[in-house]
Amino acid sequence: MQRRQFLAVSLASATAAWASQGWAAAGAPKYLTAAAKPGNSTWLVGLTEDAKIAFEIQIPSRGHAAAAHPERAEAVAFARRPGRFAVVLDCVTGQEIVRLDSPEGRHFYGHGAFTADGKLLLTTENAYDIPDGRLGVWDATDGYKRIGELPSGGIGPHEMIRMDDGGFAVANGGMQTHPDYERAVLNIPTMQPNLTYLDAEGAIIDQVEPPADMRLNSIRHIAADASGRVVIALQWQGNPLQEVPLMASHRRGEALQFFDHPETRALKQYAGSIALSADGSQIAVTGPKGGHVIFFDGTTGAPLNGQALPEASGVARFGERFIVTVKGGVLEGGADGGHVVLVDGDYSWDNHLVAI
Template identity: 25%
Template sequence: MTPVAVGGRPCNWQNQACGDSLNRRRHMPSRLDNARRDFLKISAMGFSAAALAPLATRMFAQEAKPKHDLSNVKRGTLLGAGQQVNIQTGDKRWVLSIVDLDAEALAPRLVVMDFQGHGFAPDPRDPNKMVIFEKHGPGCCEVDLAEGKVTRSMPPVKGAKFYGHGAYSPDGAELYATESIIDEAYRGIISIRDGKTFELKGEFPTFGAAPHDCTLIDEGKTMVVTNGGGKLDGPKPCVTYVNVPKRELIEKLEFENENINAGHLIVTRKGDLLCSNARREGLPEDALGGMSVRVKGGKLTTFTKPEDVYKRMVGETLSLAFNEETRIVAATNPYGNIVTFWNIDTGELKRKIEVQNPRGIVLTLDNTYFVLSYQKDPVVALVDAKTCEPVKGSKFANAPISGSHMFIHAMPRLA
């Protein structure tokens, strides 16, 4: 059968695992079974219309009436980057998938991009706008999610590369990005751009080398940054807390194991730090990754037990997703073919799921499901957020999501 594009039109493009060579093969989008349709109709818990209404009011208080209607958003919109190959010409292209998880049928809308997307920064002034960053490259662009197109691009700081992630200030006035000055031993900077024009306004140091992820806390006054450390003979990997207005270092956390490449992070509502680890540049692919946690007021600790599971966390621990209600963090390990679920307070492994090449994992807005992407031929499936059990009948394979991350977003649903 001929591959089919969104809307039923014949298409020569098929989904492909990012960075992997693969034979040409045909792809036919799957349909949801009755069970999948049923749970999409179930009333959402937690992130309800009642909870979303005041959020929308705060975000758009300058409007007499809410400009963006989020009242019927339950689980949210799934965003994920990936790659497709033309089965006739062999040409490849990067795409962004946009999937409304509140729809009965999960039909992705695709946006063609010039680079492999990695990190996401939603515009707090307009939920239809998203900035997407490349990892270790010159790519960064704004996407209009409603229109389904790239609207603007921006270059990195001169002599630097974008290193994967960024964030808007809470009021949207400024856009920050992690960047590395390559010829200066991967010196880390946070570039500052105007949130509307994207004009470069300045920078401040990350107080480390090869920064990757970042997040703002304390109402935007503090930025938390993971610094991978670059090559083995470079600076130590660390997580830094930086005072944004003063551009000063508040705190630097270093790892006991200098072979760790500090990767992705989550700061919980209580102030706990969760950090995924990868192997440092120059180490073999089977070097251990893992995950480190600092419960607020405690010490930064890497989970190493049970040992047989820890040894499966090879190469890199890629994506993290945290459930505030259960205090469970989910982590993917593509090289180890394993997804793990941990209680961050006790360090206890609650469950593990063995699947091929697990990559992105996120939590739906209503805290009901983890959404997981995996396999060389990309598929997406749901995991119950309370039991950490895969949801039967939830798998769908028509979205080319094979990048390192996914993002759950509250945006107006399209008619």
């Protein structure tokens, strides 16, 4: 889909939106996350600000992340890579609205984002036989019909987020994979991740790559503040004995900045999710493989405290600090401490906690 076509579709859709109930009708959830229960049933869960379950809706298989519609009480639950489906759910009734199937030669990467007006959904995808990264474009005003695709700007697009200016940032992880080889990385000798910026019309406006010594540090998960700063959770694909920083930040027009932490090793070279506190004073990075969270000063990037937290997975803003999904519940707090709130349901959380 060309840039002008993308914009034309967005404008044409302005007259096609249908009325639907808002998030208050779904129990006023503040967060969405994918989870599993004993017996391997899989769910999309809405959590309120006080960590109560607003809703729980069963989904077909293990989910990864979700995208929340900016106005309607609808959420898109994405299958874990290399999943080929995403489910659009009515979070008031618990009913499936429609199931999205990736086109031939594509699979989803577990993430997506709505345009600011909620009329279009963009999904990160692997065009695995080319290979190249794609962003699928789906019309949310017409039954989520697929209407085209855009280049992601690199190989292995994973998380994408909408920025405050209406544009998008895309974490192109750099890892070439193919469903015939499960989750094996096929391009280690040439791997080159990047962070790509798109404007609100879907055109690539900027990109940045890590330096040569960090090219095996896959750019996977991202968050941003109102100023346009992007913070990045990294996953090292190089020598498992080599210690490297797993957090970076970026402002357009500058180079990537990498920040290490004395407890980085506890993440086992795999940073799961990342978030900025609402006041910008702290950055939190989870390590689900290591059961650990590390915190950084949000202004200087200096390391703050870390905490051992079993199954620490998703993280999002919570007031001036954070909420982190952990075994049996959530942590509410930050580098200066916190407390765990138990959540009913015996859930095992997946990697992400999406703020609505």
